[in-house]
Amino acid sequence: MKLSAELVAFSKRIGHDFARPELLLRSVTHSSVSSPTRDDNQRLEFLGDRVLGLVMAEALLKTDRAASEGQLAPRYNALVRKEACADVAREIDIGAVLKLGRSEQMSGGRRKQALLGDAMEAVIAAVYLDAGFEVAREMILRLWGDRIKTVEADARDPKTALQEWAQGRGLQPPLYVEVGRDGPDHAPVFRIEARLQSGDTAQASAGSKRVAEQAAAKALLDQVRG
Incomplete structure (x- = not known):
């Protein structure tokens, strides 16, 4: 399938050229526009959350080799929670490419934290399914950037x-x-x-x-x- 110009531009923003572009399209499709012939991103969101969690757990262990589990857990939670995913989503402007139903569009869905965070996790899963864990990990580490090193040791929601x-x-x-x-x-x-x-x-x-x-x-x- 051929992606729209907006999705092509988005794939460049995340630094991945999809071999299976339908995965990218599904990752930005909200349930408000799903149909029997159009899958939404909920299943991808479920998978992406787990991929993100593994990447962050590994990264934190490497960043601070002396930290205890009690110190690592709150940092981990700060990096994977929906608010953090939504912040990254805003930086790469996921909102501009979200496929939303009319009611979600009218209610400002492109700016909603929950929708942005869910879509970010779904995009992670799409990259993972398209190119494997190593490629997904590289993208996540690049997009999260300095957040991993600067997350506060006592970070709590x-x-x-x-x-x-x-x-x-x-x-x-x-x-x-x-x-x-x-x-x-x-x-x-x-x-x-x-x-x-x-x-x-x-x-x-x-x-x-x-x-x-x-x-x-x-x-x-x-x-x-x-």
Whole structure:
């Protein structure tokens, strides 16, 4: 099959010329436009997440040969979580080539963190299936770049960091409460409030509850740390 000019340009951005271009097309096809004759990227996302995990585990072991498992685990989590995948996806502009249904397009799907992160994992799987693990690893290490060396030793996702902060002060784990919901039914925006037993609170909004909770946790953590 012949790729569109946009996908050809994208393949150059990730540095891989596909022998099986249908893999690239599938990797950027969201379930909102899938059909019996058009596969979406969900299965590729599942595989890409595992390939990314192995590459990052290997890279971290090589980067710091003296680190313990307890030190490596949070660094690993910081590098493979959806937020990190979405950041890389933005740098290579996956959003510009995503194949989305009308409702997702209208609700800003090309900028949604979850969709970008999922697509990044699917692209990794497409390269892996097209050319093997070594080629996929080279691409991942190049795209993640200095993130691997500079990831903080105490990296935690915000919810974990806030819970540890609370427990360290004898407080109950934080609560996350949905305090509002805006937007249409097909593209809701959730407003979440993070609450500590001390009475401190912070709110954040996002297109998914998980992302909103993480954002609220970060806001509250920044607040209590002063």
